[in-house]
Amino acid sequence: MPKAKVTFEDIGVSVTVPAGTRLIEVSEKVGAGITYGCREGECCTCLTKIVSGGENLAPPSILEDQVLKDNLAPRGHRLACQAQIIGGEIVVKPA
Amino acid sequence: MAAAAITDQAVEIAPGVHWVGALDPHLRSFDIILKTANGTSYNSYVVRGQHGVAVIDTVKENFADDFFRRLESVAGYDEITTIVLNHLEPDHSGALPELLKRAPQAKVYLSSRAQMMLKALLKPTGEKAPEYIPVTTDDTVDLGGRTLRFLHTPYLHWPDTQCTYLEEDGLLFTGDIFGCHFCDHRLFNDTVGDFRFSFEYYYAHIMRPFREYVLDAIALIEPLDINLIAPAHGPILRHAPRDYVHRYRELATPRLFNEARSEKTLVVFYISAYGNTRRMAEALAAGAESIGGVRVSLYDLEGGESGIFTDLIEEADGLAFGSPTINADAVKPIWDVLSSLTTVNVKGKLGAAFGSYGWSGEAVRLIEDRLRGLKLRVPIDGLRIKLVPDASELEECRNLGENLARHLTGRIEHREIDMATLA
Numbered sequence: 001m002p003k004a005k006v007t008f009e010d011i012g013v014s015v016t017v018p019a020g021t022r023l024i025e026v027s028e029k030v031g032a033g034i035t036y037g038c039r040e041g042e043c044c045t046c047l048t049k050i051v052s053g054g055e056n057l058a059p060p061s062i063l064e065d066q067v068l069k070d071n072l073a074p075r076g077h078r079l080a081c082q083a084q085i086i087g088g089e090i091v092v093k094p095a
Numbered sequence: 096m097a098a099a100a101i102t103d104q105a106v107e108i109a110p111g112v113h114w115v116g117a118l119d120p121h122l123r124s125f126d127i128i129l130k131t132a133n134g135t136s137y138n139s140y141v142v143r144g145q146h147g148v149a150v151i152d153t154v155k156e157n158f159a160d161d162f163f164r165r166l167e168s169v170a171g172y173d174e175i176t177t178i179v180l181n182h183l184e185p186d187h188s189g190a191l192p193e194l195l196k197r198a199p200q201a202k203v204y205l206s207s208r209a210q211m212m213l214k215a216l217l218k219p220t221g222e223k224a225p226e227y228i229p230v231t232t233d234d235t236v237d238l239g240g241r242t243l244r245f246l247h248t249p250y251l252h253w254p255d256t257q258c259t260y261l262e263e264d265g266l267l268f269t270g271d272i273f274g275c276h277f278c279d280h281r282l283f284n285d286t287v288g289d290f291r292f293s294f295e296y297y298y299a300h301i302m303r304p305f306r307e308y309v310l311d312a313i314a315l316i317e318p319l320d321i322n323l324i325a326p327a328h329g330p331i332l333r334h335a336p337r338d339y340v341h342r343y344r345e346l347a348t349p350r351l352f353n354e355a356r357s358e359k360t361l362v363v364f365y366i367s368a369y370g371n372t373r374r375m376a377e378a379l380a381a382g383a384e385s386i387g388g389v390r391v392s393l394y395d396l397e398g399g400e401s402g403i404f405t406d407l408i409e410e411a412d413g414l415a416f417g418s419p420t421i422n423a424d425a426v427k428p429i430w431d432v433l434s435s436l437t438t439v440n441v442k443g444k445l446g447a448a449f450g451s452y453g454w455s456g457e458a459v460r461l462i463e464d465r466l467r468g469l470k471l472r473v474p475i476d477g478l479r480i481k482l483v484p485d486a487s488e489l490e491e492c493r494n495l496g497e498n499l500a501r502h503l504t505g506r507i508e509h510r511e512i513d514m515a516t517l518a
Contacts, residue, residue: 010472011472011474011502012507012508012509012510013474013509013510013512014509014510014511014512015511015512015513015514015517016511016512016513016514017514018514021514026514026517028467029514029517030474030512030517031472031473031474031475032472033443033472035442035443035470035472036470042211043254044208044254045470067211069207070207070208070210070211070229071207071208071254072207072231094443
């Protein structure tokens with residue numbers, strides 16, 4: 001299975017993950033500072049800054065796009081509960 | 096107790112501006128968590144301009160009749176051009192679906208974050224969402240000689256909240272901020288009974304977890320010329336309104352003076368039956384202290400009450416909880432503290448758990464789960480030690496303290512992990 005590497009800047013941890021993993025699944029396991037609310041892409045609590053490697057995440061769904069817009073999220077931010085890792089290297093930190 | 100009702104008429108609060116809210120003097124608890132010793136009010140307002148009438152917020156659904164009666168005494172439904180929603184919680188939006196039916200031509204102004212809430216509120220009515228316009232700071236609506244200017248003030252105490260400023264008159268409609276659960280038909284702060292306790296109680300239970308947002312809002316509000324503050328609950332603040340803004344700034348400012356502001360703070364709470372968890376706590380604290388740059392405090396929960404630890408927890412950057420395991424659970428004083436934190440913001444703080452156990456040792460994992468549930472980050476596995484910690488186990492406790500201190504001070508060593516190795 002293809003692998004990817006996600007680095008959580010706030011806790012200094014890089015994790016090798018299988019492609020298809022959502023950021024939420026791995027950030028919770030390593031105790032990164034990204035916090036969660038609804039876990040369904042609605043509340044925007046898990047807004048995450050993608051420091052680099054945004055192209056290695058699947059594009060946001062229509063719902064995620066709308067929630068990011070409604071919550072005035074800056075460019076380069078994603079919802080960790082929605083963002084799916086597709087490969088390569090990604091660096092993130094809490095928004 | 097305040098009189099059950101004033102008249103059915105609207106009450107003028109400034110020329111062409113009326114209170115059209117409702118009184119709820121018999122309410123004794125609000126949203127389960129708040130006591131309301133003399134009830135509350137749901138304040139709604141009408142502003143008349145030369146070519147438009149605005150309604151600002153509505154009331155709880157079962158008080159809609161009072162609201163509409165008062166509204167009708169100062170405006171016809173066909174005159175309403177504007178509905179402003181400063182906050183969509185049901186006690187302020189309960190009469191909204193019916194108002195939208197009666198004034199379908201009105202445009203709704205709300206914050207960006209309120210849009211999905213509006214759709215969710217209107218779901219049961221089956222009504223098409225009205226024309227709504229998301230607004231933010233400095234967006235305006237011209238009512239003809241009167242201008243409503245919006246202030247983006249989120250999380251006071253929901254994501255959707257905003258304030259609305261009537262520029263020409265210096266009136267500020269604030270939603271829940273500066274409000275309180277206090278019911279008095281005399282309406283104005285210089286005529287009602289003593290509501291100071293209610294004002295502070297409301298802040299402590301509703302606004303305190305959002306104090307950073309309160310300070311952001313105050314920064315937007317302080318430069319305004321304010322003649323009157325019209326909140327969505329409790330007295331209308333027409334006498335010395337700026338005093339209430341000052342008071343909010345005081346309330347939202349950290350309560351405890353911190354001599355070591357430049358340092359991170361770690362508070363270690365423990366409770367111990369035979370002294371084993373205490374020894375772990377002491378070793379952990381010593382380890383954290385040895386790193387430098389972290390102010391470490393050690394507290395035995397048996398010597399305090401959970402309420403008085405709340406201020407410390409609010410101010411701390413990191414929290415470690417130590418508990419023995421008794422009957423497969425952490426002990427009650429730990430849960431008392433961890434169930435008392437809804438009035439402060441602990442999101443994103445560093446958390447850890449540790450404890451000695453005799454048999455099965457579930458407490459540490461249970462505490463970690465609770466810390467994660469409270470949205471603390473728990474990047475370091477907790478430490479469970481069977482019965483009496485020996486020298487090497489106390490060294491592990493020191494290491495845990497050192498690691499916590501490194502996390503707090505940003506001196507963590509980079510780690511590479513394979514997800515398959517994580518539990």
